[in-house]
Amino acid sequence: MDILHRTSESVCMGLCRILGTSQQVVMRRDMTDISDTIDIQKAGAIVGCKMKNGSYKEGFRLKGSDVDTMFWLPDNRVIWNMSQTQFYNLHKHTVILSDSSESPPGYMLLWLPMERASDKVLAATVRDHSRLIVSSSKYREIMCPSVHPNSKPHGPCASGVLGDIIEYDHAHCFVSDFWPSSASSWRFRCHLWPHPQIVNDIIRKGCHVVAIGPKLENHEDIEWRISFSLAEQILVRSMNHCQFLVYGLLKLFLKEVLNNGLSEDDKLLCSYHMKMAVFWVLQHNTVLAWGPHNLLQCFWISFKVILKWVYEGVCPNFFIPENNMFLFKIYGAAQQKLFIRLYGLYEKGLVECLLHISSISPYVRSAQLNPRLSICTDEHVLISEAEFDGELFREIIRNNYAQSTSDLRLCMKVLHIVEQLIGSFLTQYQVVMLQKITATVLQSTAFILHNLQTNTRVNKQMYVTDRNFCFMLKLAAKFGFVSDMLHIAMYYYKTFRYKEAIFAIEMTNSRKYPDKERNAKAAGEKSYSTKMTQTVAGIIPLENEICYIDELTPEQRSSSRNGKILLHVPPFVLLHMLEVLCYRHVEPMKVKTALENLQSLVTCDQGVFVPRHVRDISWEILGICQQVTGNLQAALSSYQQSLAQKQFNKIHTATEGRIQTICSSL
Known part of the structure; x- marks a missing residue:
């Protein structure tokens, strides 16, 4: 030669x-195609048609x-x-x-x-x-x-x-x-x-x-x-x-x-x-x-x-x-x-x-x-299975954002499109992409419908609708990421079922550090669907027009007014926040430990569980938890830290409002 x-x-x-590699390029194209297919089919009176183009669509x-x-x-x-x-x-x-x-x-x-x-x-x-x-x-x-x-x-x-x-x-x-x-x-x-x-x-x-x-x-x-x-x-x-x-x-x-x-x-x-x-x-x-x-x-x-x-x-x-x-x-x-x-x-x-x-x-x-x-x-030989899987799930996260919506009509339309696509020829990558899209839309649907309810009396009808919402959220957790369990925890917290919320939190937390040796041994035997539901925890995109928990409403409003559609929250920051909020009602002795865990995560993490671009909301959440537990001075410091971060989530209006509230009471 x-x-x-x-x-x-x-x-x-x-x-x-x-x-x-050729496998990576095929996977990227498959992911983009299925997202574009949904975008084009859901077009109508609510939204126009859209399709990705250029080098991104080509697979670069x-x-x-x-x-x-x-x-x-x-x-x-x-x-x-x-x-x-x-x-x-x-x-x-x-x-x-x-x-x-x-x-x-x-x-x-x-x-x-x-x-x-x-x-x-x-x-x-x-x-x-x-x-x-x-x-x-x-x-x-x-x-x-x-x-x-x-x-x-x-x-x-x-x-x-x-x-x-x-x-x-x-x-x-x-x-x-x-x-x-x-x-x-x-x-x-x-x-x-x-x-x-x-x-x-x-x-x-x-x-x-x-x-x-x-x-x-x-x-x-x-x-x-x-x-x-x-x-x-x-x-x-x-x-x-x-x-x-x-x-x-x-x-x-x-x-x-x-x-x-x-x-x-x-x-x-x-x-x-x-x-x-x-x-x-x-x-x-x-x-x-x-x-x-x-x-x-x-x-x-x-x-x-x-x-x-x-x-x-x-x-x-x-x-x-x-x-x-x-x-x-x-x-x-x-x-x-x-x-x-x-x-x-x-x-x-x-x-x-x-x-x-x-x-x-x-x-x-x-x-x-x-x-x-x-x-x-x-x-x-050029790329390991773990590297390929990492890129696959990043592509899923990236394309899934485009299907997130706070419009109930679009939720119904996307679910109908997914139902039709399931009967067509799909690649293994498109199957897991549809799984995650289904999970995201089910979560939005459950919270939208719950927020639309006006009858708060406990009766049979309320029990049936609540059971349906829980079923949608559990189905989403079954299809989606490990971190999708936290939507169940938020719903239980929102409906005052703190012990059930804590159980969902513990289930999520137990998968924070998966058994790497067992996973490596069985990696080749697992489908992408199994890997996704058992090992992947992604940043949680909260629709700013949907109320999930009242404690984050000011941040969602600020984000929305400043042109953002989604509030991006690191999953384990949200997990520890929910721990603090739930333990306050059922096990007050555990609040201190939960708060310390949250503080350690936000202040010591080197980008593993708290990516740098979402440190604004992470410091904000730490401040919220410190404020609700009565430590106003620490909360003030955390809010100031939130303002000092790059404003990816555009929550600074809410942060400034919280600082003003604390200063007026100190």
Whole structure:
């Protein structure tokens, strides 16, 4: 084996560690798909359709990458000619007709032939002679704050940061069930890649149009761009893992070399250009063998395609080649400067170029300096079962947040969708994802219905409804995480059954430190469902519009008023809080120990049970428990500590109110 093949295999294994093994990528996609399926099916009068997009949906989890999501109103459909109206009930759907006759390739005008639409769409229209045109810039202005009010415009998207952690881009668009006529020639160009079956699937699923026009005079504010996001997702998923890794390596090269240290305005190339390069290489080099031994050769071919594009100033869109994606962006002095930089890297050669990619360079050096180094190409050895399980459950937590709701109608709708999905083909990862979603929705449903009750008298009807609520919460605990037992404890505390609450608390606490030796021995024998219900304790997301226990109501109100939907509470902080509250009523002698346990957890934990981003609510809860037990000075100190933390939960308004109350009584 020559040195280049050895280096290629070493880099391939390094990329599996950085970007994910094929099993990890499949799992991530399965999780995202099932969450998107629920989001699209529950769309209607209450919420619009939404679907994750971009690198996140493709299966990447690169640090610092944003999460792209597309939003559209379900009753609006873009058509390419009037004959397509026959496929719609015009009393139910609003048809929006496209006109690309005077637009640059990939763009079009949208207008309302019936002059009928929802209020949001009509508010974005402008009259152009006899036609009612939907303005892309007006539509962006109207829709930008609809999901997160503090979002800022960024191209066709509304951008921002969730909880100071996750950057997001929300693109508000329209959907078309038909393939655009301007891309009709694409299917006839696909001889060997992609496969005809994939081509047919892509064309059958149509496309989207996003609210951004070309940077041309009199066009930018009113025109729309065709988005082939669905098609791109299908193409990326049709890649083998080596092809996916080459795409990922190009993204790393862009991030760590070309765009490193540049401002957003100075970044000329983007990930989308890297994706286009891989698509074109796959279509034009069908005899190229994509495998670990020649991964670097495939990367170098893709690199030279980008170099050629920059030299010519032309990056052809894969679906509409006439659409030059460098137009009005890469030209003149900036184009020349970028080409000189790329050509300089090209002259240094493949290996030297790779050494500039900081995350990959160690794998390049180890293969170059150790010719006899044995390189394991079995990706199953690269990640342990425990590491894989950890990522699996993090994905479940991340996707589960999106299904949490305080709307009873949506709870019912999600449960109905889950019931339907259970009868369809599901992967093992999607099964556990649905389990957790079911648990979350059952918990919300139980507390919403309990809070709606007005009859507090003890009678048969009250007994029956209470039994039903308990059944839902116990079912959720059976399906969900270990920490889901705490919803039972909160419900029992809320309904004055302190001994039953303590039993649920003890059950949860007994699994805080699982038998690692027994679990390791049986790990391979356990299903993901069993692992989840027996060993996983996740941060508890409390819906701010649902009252769980009165003691946290001020914090939920503060969080909600400051733009947060959920209050994120570490499970064992909540556990010890409930211990303190319950023992006050049944075993006062144990209150001191419970409070000491809570204080030790909050003050001494190094991020194991109390992650740093939720230390605001953790100190707050310690202060609440100190206050209810009469230690006002200690409570004041804890509240001040809560204010000093990063305000992830946005509870500072409640904290300041509690401090004021204590100061007035000291």
